[in-house]
Amino acid sequence: MCILITPIISHILRHYEKTMHKIKLMISLLAMLTVSLAVIGVAGCGRPAAEQRSGQQARQYTCPMHPEVVQDNPGNCPKCNMKLVEKQ
Numbered sequence: 001m002c003i004l005i006t007p008i009i010s011h012i013l014r015h016y017e018k019t020m021h022k023i024k025l026m027i028s029l030l031a032m033l034t035v036s037l038a039v040i041g042v043a044g045c046g047r048p049a050a051e052q053r054s055g056q057q058a059r060q061y062t063c064p065m066h067p068e069v070v071q072d073n074p075g076n077c078p079k080c081n082m083k084l085v086e087k088q
């Protein structure tokens with residue numbers, strides 16, 4: 001994937017060398033394309049960047065006897081005073 005990016009861009013550039021009026025447009029388009037492909041290439045060749053986001057979900061604590069009781073922090077159930085357990 002990463003290795004293929006450069007020949008594709010070279011090919012497109014060669015193809016449009018004859019049409020001078022389109023070169024400016026193509027350069028800007030290719031710049032955007034190159035950035036996009038570079039991002040995709042880095043993401044595809046490297047480790048998935050979204051991996052570190054897992055496990056950061058807000059933990060919730062609930063009462064075993066009262067599932068409707070949900071809190072962000074550990075504590076005791078306001079209804080029966082049981083210790084809240086972490087919601088799976």
Ligand SMILES: [Zn+2]
Pocket residue numbers: 063064065066069077078079080081082
């Ligand atoms: Zn309770």
